[in-house]
Amino acid sequence: MVTVQRVRAGILPCLLLAASTLAAAQSPSDVEQGRRLYDGMCVTCHGFDGAGGEAPSLSRPMSHTDETLKSIIGNGIPNRGMPRVRRFTDNEVLQLVSYVRSLGRVASVSLPGNAERGGEVYRRQGCTSCHMVNGNGSSLGPELTGIGALRAPQHLKQALADPGAVLPRGTLPIPARAYFEYLPVLVVTEDGREVRGMRINEDTFTIQLRDAGNRFHTFRKSNLRRIEKETGKSLMPSYRDRLTAAETDDLVAYLSSLRGAK
Numbered sequence: 001m002v003t004v005q006r007v008r009a010g011i012l013p014c015l016l017l018a019a020s021t022l023a024a025a026q027s028p029s030d031v032e033q034g035r036r037l038y039d040g041m042c043v044t045c046h047g048f049d050g051a052g053g054e055a056p057s058l059s060r061p062m063s064h065t066d067e068t069l070k071s072i073i074g075n076g077i078p079n080r081g082m083p084r085v086r087r088f089t090d091n092e093v094l095q096l097v098s099y100v101r102s103l104g105r106v107a108s109v110s111l112p113g114n115a116e117r118g119g120e121v122y123r124r125q126g127c128t129s130c131h132m133v134n135g136n137g138s139s140l141g142p143e144l145t146g147i148g149a150l151r152a153p154q155h156l157k158q159a160l161a162d163p164g165a166v167l168p169r170g171t172l173p174i175p176a177r178a179y180f181e182y183l184p185v186l187v188v189t190e191d192g193r194e195v196r197g198m199r200i201n202e203d204t205f206t207i208q209l210r211d212a213g214n215r216f217h218t219f220r221k222s223n224l225r226r227i228e229k230e231t232g233k234s235l236m237p238s239y240r241d242r243l244t245a246a247e248t249d250d251l252v253a254y255l256s257s258l259r260g261a262k
């Protein structure tokens with residue numbers, strides 16, 4: 001967070017210059033006005049400085065044209081969790097577009113690590129045993145093929161050091177899908193057998209888990225002695241003490257470079 005902030009201050013003048021060439025009506029104060037609107041209405045989902053959270057990170061270059069961005073911000077994306085926040089004036093939409101664009105320019109210059117070395121760390125650390133990238137690996141944890149487009153670097157860094165904590169814990173208006181899917185659960189069957197896994201699905205009568213060995217279990221709740229939901233925990237181990245600071249930076253750079261199909 002701090003790094004991004006500092007970098008932004010440093011490149012602000014050229015960033016604003018670039019913004020002014022975008023569309024005739026944009027100016028430095030548009031970016032500033034856009035930030036105010038954003039902090040009031042978008043931050044709960046997209047995070048401060050567009051860091052991402054429940055919603056994808058916005059602090060990355062986007063290929064949308066200004067027209068498409070205007071439409072997304074003004075109308076939302078129906079059925080995809082991106083609401084039409086409220087009716088904005090044309091000028092407000094333009095200010096938000098300026099601000100969102102400024103976020104993309106900042107992120108691309110602030111990564112200290114080396115993505116290629118990060119790819120080696122990824123393989124060496126065995127991340128492949130739980131994650132899938134471009135069809136390689138295992139599907140115990142979430143697929144990471146497009147993770148760089150979904151999460152900001154500082155969010156990825158936190159995911160490595162403190163798994164589970166990065167997932168929203170019910171404080172947001174719409175909880176993230178991933179949180180519910182990867183919730184660790186311990187069940188104890190009537191005959192005393194314990195199974196720990198991640199919740200795949202649950203309804204009133206049944207619960208489905210996938211254990212650390214990637215085996216799928218389905219239980220009728222009436223046959224269970226106990227169900228413990230381990231909110232705030234993760235089956236992913238913390239890499240806080242397993243990686244050097246340089247390895248972490250490289251790994252974050254690698255993950256940020258993964259922008260394939262979601």
Ligand code: HEC
Nearest residue numbers: 041042045055056062072073077080081082083085096100
């Ligand atoms: C309730 C949560 C929520 C709020 C509030 C919200 N968004 Fe979003 N937004 C999303 C989600 C979820 C997506 C991803 C939709 C998809 O593509 O599947 C998204 C997508 C976007 C995209 C497109 C990103 C891309 O890579 O294509 C932009 C731009 C955007 N939002 C800007 C904003 C702005 C600006 C605001 C405030 C006016 C805002 N959003 C408010 C949830 C939200």
Ligand code: HEC
Nearest residue numbers: 125126127130140141142156159163164178182234235236
């Ligand atoms: C034992 C299995 C396991 C291993 C090994 C593992 N992960 Fe994970 N990972 C998970 C699970 C489960 C989640 C989802 C819950 C969570 O976010 O804590 C996850 C979440 C993540 C996320 C967050 C995804 C998101 O949508 O925000 C990232 C990034 C990640 N892992 C990267 C890695 C990297 C890089 C490594 C290797 C250094 C690694 N993981 C090793 C199981 C694992």
